[in-house]
Amino acid sequence: MIGLHHYLVLSAILFAAGVYGILSRRNVLLILLSVELMLNAANLSFIAFSRYLGDLGGQVFVFFTMVVAACEVTVGLAVAILLYRTRGSLDTDQADWLKG
Amino acid sequence: MGEAAAFYFFAALSLISALCVVNAKNPVYAVLSLVVTMFCLAALFVLLKAFFVAAVHLLVYAGAVLVLFLFVVMLLGVGAEGSATPAAGPVFRVFGTVTVAALLAELGLVLWLAADHFRSAPEATEGTLEAVGRLLFRQYLLPFEVTSVLLLVGIIGAVVLARREPA
Numbered sequence: 001m002i003g004l005h006h007y008l009v010l011s012a013i014l015f016a017a018g019v020y021g022i023l024s025r026r027n028v029l030l031i032l033l034s035v036e037l038m039l040n041a042a043n044l045s046f047i048a049f050s051r052y053l054g055d056l057g058g059q060v061f062v063f064f065t066m067v068v069a070a071c072e073v074t075v076g077l078a079v080a081i082l083l084y085r086t087r088g089s090l091d092t093d094q095a096d097w098l099k100g
Numbered sequence: 101m102g103e104a105a106a107f108y109f110f111a112a113l114s115l116i117s118a119l120c121v122v123n124a125k126n127p128v129y130a131v132l133s134l135v136v137t138m139f140c141l142a143a144l145f146v147l148l149k150a151f152f153v154a155a156v157h158l159l160v161y162a163g164a165v166l167v168l169f170l171f172v173v174m175l176l177g178v179g180a181e182g183s184a185t186p187a188a189g190p191v192f193r194v195f196g197t198v199t200v201a202a203l204l205a206e207l208g209l210v211l212w213l214a215a216d217h218f219r220s221a222p223e224a225t226e227g228t229l230e231a232v233g234r235l236l237f238r239q240y241l242l243p244f245e246v247t248s249v250l251l252l253v254g255i256i257g258a259v260v261l262a263r264r265e266p267a
Contacts, residue, residue, distance in 0.1 A: 001104070002104050007144070009211065010111045010114070012208070013204070014118050017118045017119060019203060020196045020197070023195060029127050029169065033131065034121070034122060037121060040137070044141060044145075047145055050148075051225065052220055052223065057235065057240075059150050059235075062153050063236065064243060067250060070160060071250055071254030074254045075257045075261065077168060077172045078261035080172060082261055082262065
């Protein structure tokens with residue numbers, strides 16, 4: 001039988017994959033994609049807990065997470081376009097204006 | 101039996117496509133792999149009887165967010181040659197691997213220590229549109245309204261940022 005821990009392990013691995021993507025990639029778009037992966041791993045945990053604890057509140061929180069993710073993507077992609085327009089590259093190593 | 105088979109199939113597929121997302125050389129392939137991951141997650145949501153969330157998940161992610169990503173990838177034209185997307189140096193890969201290994205070990209330890217709490221059988225709740233909507237518009241009405249403000253902020257922010265300055 002598939003238990004709660006199956007879903008939690010899957011969620012943990014997906015989250016870790018997202019963390020690895022953020023740490024190892026230098027393209028802004030791929031970093032944003034990895035953030036999406038992490039948010040959805042958290043969503044899977046929410047849904048699994050909601051099912052196994054019998055509380056639909058978890059599904060409502062997933063709804064809110066999706067709204068936050070949508071906002072994050074629109075603003076993040078706008079920043080990526082702006083970065084490409086001013087620097088001609090999406091490489092995070094070249095976006096070092098704040099370095100003292 | 102069928103549920104277990106479906107879980108393992110979609111879990112394996114989502115893991116494979118997630119690894120493709122973080123390892124793809126070409127951003128277009130990364131986005132398309134993430135579409136596969138989203139479909140698998142929606143299938144897992146259906147297995148967890150979260151029907152409404154699964155439908156919204158497909159609409160929002162496969163329908164809107166990833167299409168937006170694909171637009172930007174195509175618009176910036178970094179998909180073809182991949183010259184603008186250098187792979188990270190070995191230092192970052194090693195650092196990432198070590199950090200992720202530590203994170204997984206920690207999560208595994210937590211899951212192992214709390215394993216007794218996870219033996220419960222699934223409850224009879226079903227995430228139908230009616231049940232989720234009832235909760236959303238009663239108990240969570242205020243947060244729901246606040247998300248509309250957040251969306252407005254996101255829209256205005258995106259327009260202001262991406263608008264070309266008039267010459």
